[in-house]
Amino acid sequence: MHGTDRALFDLRRGQPVHIRNGRSAVIALPVEALDDPALAGLRRLSDEHLQLTLTAHRASVLGVDAGSADCVAVDPGPAADCRRLLALAAAAGNPPEDVPGPCRPANTAQRAALALARAGRLLPAVATVSVAARPQGTLGRLIEQSTMLSVPAHSALEAASDRGVRPVRVSDARVPLEGAEASRFVLYRETDGLLEHVAVVIGEPEEWPDPLPVRLHSACLTGDLFGSLRCDCGEQLRSGVAAISRAGGGILLYLAQEGRGIGLANKLRAYGLQDDGLDTVDADRMLGFGEDERRYDAAVAMLEDLGVRRIRLLTNNPEKISALQQGGIEVVGRDALHGQLTVHNRRYLTAKAERSGHWLAEVLRTEAMHG
Ligand SMILES: Nc1nc2c(ncn2[C@@H]2O[C@H](COP(=O)(O)OP(=O)(O)OP(=O)(O)O)[C@@H](O)[C@H]2O)c(=O)[nH]1
Numbered sequence: 001m002h003g004t005d006r007a008l009f010d011l012r013r014g015q016p017v018h019i020r021n022g023r024s025a026v027i028a029l030p031v032e033a034l035d036d037p038a039l040a041g042l043r044r045l046s047d048e049h050l051q052l053t054l055t056a057h058r059a060s061v062l063g064v065d066a067g068s069a070d071c072v073a074v075d076p077g078p079a080a081d082c083r084r085l086l087a088l089a090a091a092a093g094n095p096p097e098d099v100p101g102p103c104r105p106a107n108t109a110q111r112a113a114l115a116l117a118r119a120g121r122l123l124p125a126v127a128t129v130s131v132a133a134r135p136q137g138t139l140g141r142l143i144e145q146s147t148m149l150s151v152p153a154h155s156a157l158e159a160a161s162d163r164g165v166r167p168v169r170v171s172d173a174r175v176p177l178e179g180a181e182a183s184r185f186v187l188y189r190e191t192d193g194l195l196e197h198v199a200v201v202i203g204e205p206e207e208w209p210d211p212l213p214v215r216l217h218s219a220c221l222t223g224d225l226f227g228s229l230r231c232d233c234g235e236q237l238r239s240g241v242a243a244i245s246r247a248g249g250g251i252l253l254y255l256a257q258e259g260r261g262i263g264l265a266n267k268l269r270a271y272g273l274q275d276d277g278l279d280t281v282d283a284d285r286m287l288g289f290g291e292d293e294r295r296y297d298a299a300v301a302m303l304e305d306l307g308v309r310r311i312r313l314l315t316n317n318p319e320k321i322s323a324l325q326q327g328g329i330e331v332v333g334r335d336a337l338h339g340q341l342t343v344h345n346r347r348y349l350t351a352k353a354e355r356s357g358h359w360l361a362e363v364l365r366t367e368a369m370h371g
């Protein structure tokens, strides 16, 4: 697993990684890290055409039939430069210029490369060239000297799908909050070192009500910290803390799931697509993601570590309730948590209600007052 964690960081740094499966292998680079010299360097490593691995979601946006495959490899053509690859990976509107060449289900090494890019919160689009599993010459030397990392595809796939299940308690401190003075922050770090989550423990556990008020709050830098009007997150965060405190204590889990798990870079890309007319769900799809990429294994593990089994959840999102229940947490009730409706977030909240089934009808009935 160690090697694959390092591979993920190398891809994030724009370093190529050798991913092998049996006797075949690919050298992979994320599309968002490509410039033309890097692309030319990648092409020089193989006699075969460079391929672009995309999710089936993205393939369908490009008018490519992915069949039953969840990711595909397409041939962008020998003249494709990095702008064209980026357009194939992320541009909105009609497919850029023309549909890319032959398409087939991605092979195991390409799937592994895509899985690592996703786990690293990169745009899910990877350029690959085929090489030998044990290459000779310069490439062989680079791998031998560990200048280029080589990882088995199956462990990359396993590591990428297994992320987020083992958060470990690292440190904690008293952090009095406005409206919830008796609060402690408990930091958890996932074992691969990539993500950190915080449990905000409010009130005195000996005096906690049963069932315990709990909020799972996914990180939103723009809303939580800067009060962005595009979403309701900042208000939900503050009113969540206040509601838990008023109820006699409980827990807010602040989860490193920026942008519903696609990361801030991709959320900002998605905002650009929303400004071009897409709603929040279609914008994520356009980039190759599903409607919601979040998993709640880390939340379940943190609640277990904190000794919590019976809760009332502060949420409008039915998915959070079922994920916790599936994880063995007893959710005996739900409390709504609404922010203000504004002209800036009306479309976002409407899409959450209509596309993702969030319980927001009540707030959408009010008139937009702000913005
Ligand atoms: N991809 C994407 N993420 C967004 C967008 N707007 C907000 N987010 C993210 O959506 C998440 C919202 O988190 P939460 O408020 O905890 O979750 P929720 O699904 O709305 O559920 P409740 O608030 O519990 O009802 C945060 O991670 C935000 O960063 C958007 O347009 N696109």
Ligand SMILES: [Zn+2]
Pocket: 220, 222, 223, 224, 231, 232, 233, 234
């Ligand atoms: Zn937000």
